[in-house]
Amino acid sequence: MDTGADHLVERRVTRQVHVGSVAIGGGAPVSVQSMTTTKTADVEGTLAQIYELAAAGADLVRCTCNEAAAAEGLAQIVPRSPVPVIADIHFHVEMALAALDAGVQGLRLNPGNLRKEEEIKLVAREAKDRGVPIRIGVNAGSLHPALYERFGGATPEALVESARMELAYFQEVDFDDVKISVKASSVPVMIAAYRLASATFDHPLHLGVTEAGPPPAGLLKGTAGIGTLLAEGIGDTIRYSLTADPAEEARAGRQLLEALGLRERRDLDLIACPSCGRAEVDVIAVATEAQHALEGRGLPLQVAVMGCVVNGPGEARHADLGIAAGKRKGHLFIRGKIVRVVPEGEMVAALVEEAERLVAEGVEARLAAADAGAERAAAEDREALLAARGDDANQASVRIERIRNRLNP
Ligand code: SF4
Numbered sequence: 001m002d003t004g005a006d007h008l009v010e011r012r013v014t015r016q017v018h019v020g021s022v023a024i025g026g027g028a029p030v031s032v033q034s035m036t037t038t039k040t041a042d043v044e045g046t047l048a049q050i051y052e053l054a055a056a057g058a059d060l061v062r063c064t065c066n067e068a069a070a071a072e073g074l075a076q077i078v079p080r081s082p083v084p085v086i087a088d089i090h091f092h093v094e095m096a097l098a099a100l101d102a103g104v105q106g107l108r109l110n111p112g113n114l115r116k117e118e119e120i121k122l123v124a125r126e127a128k129d130r131g132v133p134i135r136i137g138v139n140a141g142s143l144h145p146a147l148y149e150r151f152g153g154a155t156p157e158a159l160v161e162s163a164r165m166e167l168a169y170f171q172e173v174d175f176d177d178v179k180i181s182v183k184a185s186s187v188p189v190m191i192a193a194y195r196l197a198s199a200t201f202d203h204p205l206h207l208g209v210t211e212a213g214p215p216p217a218g219l220l221k222g223t224a225g226i227g228t229l230l231a232e233g234i235g236d237t238i239r240y241s242l243t244a245d246p247a248e249e250a251r252a253g254r255q256l257l258e259a260l261g262l263r264e265r266r267d268l269d270l271i272a273c274p275s276c277g278r279a280e281v282d283v284i285a286v287a288t289e290a291q292h293a294l295e296g297r298g299l300p301l302q303v304a305v306m307g308c309v310v311n312g313p314g315e316a317r318h319a320d321l322g323i324a325a326g327k328r329k330g331h332l333f334i335r336g337k338i339v340r341v342v343p344e345g346e347m348v349a350a351l352v353e354e355a356e357r358l359v360a361e362g363v364e365a366r367l368a369a370a371d372a373g374a375e376r377a378a379a380e381d382r383e384a385l386l387a388a389r390g391d392d393a394n395q396a397s398v399r400i401e402r403i404r405n406r407l408n409p
Contacts (some may be wrong), residue, residue, distance in 0.1 A: 001317070005402045008260060012183060014204045016309075017133040017177050020105030022059050024179060024206025025236040030262045031059040033206070033239040034246045035088070041069035043076045044314070049246070054082045054271055054317045055140045055302045056247040057254025060237070062086040062108060068407045071098035075399035076105045079276040082312065086135070093119040093166045098403045100126050108135040111144035111166040120166065124175040129289050133177040139182035139210055140193075154184060156193035160200055167201070178203050179237065183210040194229050204236035208284035211296035214243040219252055230260055268294050271319060272305040277393035278324035279307030280385070281344065289348045299355050309381050312373030314336060321358055326381035331374070338378040 016026025024031055034053045038046040040063045050061050065071055065087040078085050086106035087099035091113045107127060125133050128201040140154035143162060151158035180203050182193040190209050197205060209225040212218035222240040229235045240249040257263040269292050275283035287305040306312025306323030308329045312324030317336025324331045330347035332340040332354055341349040358366050
């Protein structure tokens, strides 16, 4: 007899959408999302938090796009983010369009906030032109008042109807690149709403218990709601909404998926930058080589492979160890501090050697053993690269100009 003890019920098959490089639904691994808490206009602070979230387990990160400065920030963040970036649009259609100008890989629209049919269709058309998926993010707390009245409250049926109406607008302009969420802060309401959504739509579902509050109660609510649905085979991407450091959300999401056997357990956690206009090496090739060289050695480390020494060590300062490319050199860093500079051809070998020593000797000892001239050599390389490529290697200024023209014509 199959007791189901070693596996969950078969996952419900949904259609697949792609948020940048991350597939959602259609048999793809369930992905983890979290949301930054920095001001999106603070490019360096937001990127540092995105790296922290990625290291904690986030496959996707959402940033708020609530003002012109946030949209301009996104134009600079997206090319340097290690994971796809989704913009959360609040009330203004211009912000959705500006986020698309900025190059985000996904949008989240709340039908309770953006209500005008023409505006919803305009965003859908623009997203379609750029191949950007949209999440219809229904939230019990901001349900459209007409639906609230019609259904006598934010019931599961009302939440699903809100998503259905938004989807109908999208489909009128032939846009179907959609994920759906029907969140509530009540766990029973949320579970019932997602079960109904799963029976109604074949689009991938983003699971979450909204406003769950601080841990431990927030974690328990999130786990009760998300875990129940996942165990029933429902859900394609998840987010814990905690009143806490968002890295806790990402960690909890990842741990829940691992506990349910929906994602593999990690020992080595290799992260790599996306490689932007600043990259000095083929990041994918170096990251692949590093993954092969490091895995299977039982090294419980987060290791970062970064395309340039201009931003790499700072962006990945939460990683235990990393390597950033300079001018035909590799800059080895521990927790953001440069400890050694090696020829480009020795980058991966140096990474493996340092990883072994880091695990054997500890962070303090390895920082104390840093080469005396390493920080200075990195500073020289940084300056040389900035002089050679300028401070806008990703041509974010072109996108920012487009955003400014849109918002202040
Ligand atoms: S090349 Fe440099 S700036 Fe670009 S994403 Fe990689 S580390 Fe960041």
